[in-house]
Amino acid sequence: MEVIVNTLRKSFATNLTKSYEWRSAQLLAIEKLLDENQTELLDALKQDLNKPNQESIVLEISLIKNGIVHCLKNLKTWVQPQKVNPIFQARAVYSTYIQYQPLGVCLIIGAWNYPLMLTLVPLVGALASGNCAVVKPSELSPNTAKVLEKLLPKYIDSDFVRVVNGGVPETTKLLEQKFDHIFYTGNGTVGRIVMQAAAKHMTPVVLECGGKSPVYIDETADLLVTAKRLAWGKFANAGQTCIAPDYILCTKETQEKILPFLKQVFEEFYGDSVKKSDSYARIVNERHFDRILNLIDQSKVVVGGESDKSQKFIAPTVMFNVTPEDKVMSEEIFGPVLPFITVNNRQEAIDFINSRDKPLALYVFANDDKIYEDFQNNTTSGSFGYNDVLVQVGFECVPFGGVGESGIGNYHGKFSIDTFSHQRAVLKTSFFGDSLSYFRYPPYSESKTNKAIWASSEFKSCNIL
Template sequence: MLKRFSLVLEGELSHFLQIIKDLAESTRCIHRKNPNLYDIPRTLWIPTHHAHNRIVVFLYPQSVEVTQLHETLGIESEIDLTIRKLKDWAAPRPVEKNLLTMSDTVYVHPEPLGVVLIIGAWNYPWAVTVGPLIGAIAAGNAAVVKPSEVCVHTAKVMEDLLPIYIDKELYPVVTGGVPETQELLRQRFDHIFYTGNSMVGKLIMEAAAKNLTPVTLELGGKSPCYIDKNCDITIACRRTAWGKYTNCGQTCIAPDYILCEPSMQDRIIEEIKKALKEFYTDNPKTCADYGRIINQRHFKRIINMLDDCTIAAGGENDEANCYIAPTLLRDVKPEAKVMQEEIFGPLLPIITVSGVDEAIEFINKGEKPLALYVFSSDNKVIDRIRDETSSGGFVANDCLVHYSISSLPFGGVGNSGMGCYHGKYSFDQLSHLRGCLIKKLNMEGVNNVRYPPHTPKKPTPMKFMFLVFLTCSCEIFFKMEDIY
C-alpha cells in the first residue's frame, strides 16, 4: 500500500500526500479488519524493552540504568496499563439523561480520529515519541511517527525497531530534518501531537490551522521552584538538585530557577553542593550518571547565559565534549540573560524574594510554566501558591515525579502547551468522543408538542414535561413487570 519511507530520505517528498491519503483510508476500518487491536500496545513493549541497550551507546557517558529509568521503564508501565484498561476505555460510556430522554439510550462512543502525526523531541526521544504513539494506537488511529532530527542515532533505532513489531504501513516512521517536517505539515492530518519548544509549537499550530487540525502541544517554559523557610532545607535541596540536573538539565519540567528569601540563599547553595557531590562525585565529568548537552549549538546557547551572572558553584565546561558542570548561580536579577528563556541545561539561578507574596507575584509576571514546585511544611503556603498561580502541573515537596503517574494528566497551559496525555488521557486526547442518542420510534404523541404549529391548544411546557415524566415512568414500570 505504501512506498517505503526510505524514499523520503532520498528527497522524494511528493509521495507524502499519497501516503497520508492511504493511511486515512486504512484507519476507517482499522477496528473491523484488526480483531487483535487490543493486543497492539503489547507489541510495543518488545522494541521498548530492547531499545535501551541500543540507545545507551549514543548517550555516553550515561549508564544503561540511567537510560532505563529515564526512557523505557515509564513506557513499559504505560503499555502495561493500556493493555489492562483498553477495553474499558474503548467501551461506550453511559451518561446522565434528562427528563426528555429518560427512555432513550444515551452514551459517549469513543472512536478514532483518523491519522495522527507525532513529532517527537530530542531530550527523551523514546519516551516522548512512543508515549503518544501508544495512545494513538490504542484509540484506533493510524500514525506517522517523526522522531527529532537532533537525536540522529535514536531516530535510527526507532526506524529499525518499530517496523519489526508493529504494522509499518499503519505506523510508518519518517526520519529527516526540517524539509521533511515542513512537507509533513503541509498534509492534512486528523491530529498533530508535538513535543518541543514554544517557538516551534506556534509554527505547528499555524500549519495545523490551515486544515483546522486539532493539536496537542507539549511545550515547556521556566518552571519555578519556591523553597519556603518552613521546610527541611536539606531534603528540599536534594530533591531539587535531582530534578534539575537529571539528564544534564535537559528536561522540560526541570526546576528552571529557585525562589527563596535572602537569608536562605547561602544555606541552599551549600546543601545543593552536598547533593551534587553525593550524586555525581567531585568530578561529574567522569561520572556515568551525569550526561552531556545534546550538541554544540545548545552548548553555546547555555554558556552565553552566564555572561552577567555570579557563579556560586560549578561553571566548568568543555565545548569539544559538550560538557557543562552542574552550575549554581547566586543573586540573579530578573533581567539577567538566564531569566529570559527556558534554560534547558545545568544552570540553576537563585532569585531572592521577601516571601511567599513576592514569589507569587514574580511567578505570575511570567508565562504559565509547564510545572511549578514548592517546598514547604506549611500547607497554607502550598495551598496559596497552588491557588494563586497557574501551571501545567503542580508538585509540593518533590520534583518531576508527577510525570510518572499515569492517572494524572500531563500537559501545559498557555505558553507551555495545550492538551494532555498519559494513561486514559492519551486515549481520550486522540479519540473523538462522539455523543450518541438512540431513540425508539414510539411515543410520537408525546413528541407532537414540539412540532409546529404552536397554538394555545397544545400543552404548556409544564404539562408537556409532566406528560413525558408520566409516559417514561409507565414504560419503566412495564419493563420491570416484564423482568419479574
C-alpha cells in the same frame, strides 16, 4: 509524504484499527520492542546524550512500559461507549452515550531530549485509540531516530505506522499534509509553526512546549531533602528536561542556608569530578552548548560553571542573586544552570510567578499546608508539585500537559484516549411513544411551549437554597 499519508488513510478505512484486539496487539508489540532491544536503545541514547543507563531505563523505557501496562489494564473499559443519563423527564424515552471514535491518521513529532519516551508515549495513546500514525523522531537525537526507524517496522505493520526521519525540510513537507491530529513536543517557536500548518486543515493539535518552571523554597522546608530532590530533578539529563526546575524563588536567608546542602549533594551524586562521573549526561549539540554557556554570568556563579566544548560538558551550575533582567531569565534554560532570585515572602513569589507566562510545572518546598494551599489556589501551571519535582510525569492517573505558552492539550493514561479520540454524542430512542412529545410539533401554542419548557428543564434540588 502524500503517498505515506494516503497509504495510512487507506489502512484506517479498513476499520481494523477499531477493534480492541488490534489496539492491544500494537501496545504489546511496542512493549516487546523495548524488551528485546533494550541494549541497542540504551546505546543510542548514550551516543546522542551520553545519558546514563539508569536515567534511560527509569525516565524513558520504564515510563513507556508503565504507560502500556496501565493502558492494557483499562483499555477495554475506556473504549466502550460510556452511558450517561439525560435529564429525568427524558430517561424513559432516550438513551444517551459518549462514543470514543479514533480520529484517523495522526502525526507525532517527537523531541530530542527524551527521544524514546516523548515519541513512543504519544504513539501508545494514538494506537490505543485506534489510529494510524506517522512518527517523526527528532533529528537532533539522530542515533535514537535511526533505531526507531529500523525497529518500529519490525514490530508494527508499516501500513499502519510509518517512521519519517529527516530535518526541517521533511517536517515542513509533512506539515503540508492533511492529518486528523498533530501531536508536537518541543519549543514554542516551532509549536506556533505546527499550529499554523494545522489550522489550514482545521486539524486539532496537542503542543507540549515547556517554559520556565519555577520553584519556591520556604524557610520551613527540609533543606537537605530539598537540595537532593532539586539537584536530581534539575541535573538529570544535564538539565534538558521540559519540567525540570528552571529557577528558584526564596528569601536571602534561605538562599544562603541551602548552599552548603547543594554542595554536599553534588559531591554525593557525582564525586570529586562531575566530568568523570558516569551518572551525568551531556548537552545534545554544540549549538545548545553555546546557547546555555551564554546564559551563565560567572560573577554570580557559586557552584559549578566549568565547561568543555569538546565533550559538550557543562557542570551543574548554581547562580545566586539573579535578577529578572539577567540573560538566564530571558528564556527557558533547558540545561544544567540553576539561578536563584530572592524574594521577601511567598506572596512576592506568587506575584512574580503570575507576572510571567504560565509554566509547564510549578514546585513548592515547604512544611506548611497553608503555603501549599496559597500556591495551589493562586497560581496556574501545567502541573504542580509539592515537595518533589519531575515525578508527576510517571503517574498515569493525572494528565500531563501545559497551559498558555507552555502548551495546549494533555495526555497520559485515559487522557491520551481523550486526546486521540473524537467523543461522539449518541442518542438512541425508538418509534414508540411519539405521542409523548407531540408538543414539539407545529402548530405551536402557549400550552405546547410550556410543556416543551418543562420537558427540557433540569429540576432544581430542594437542598439548594
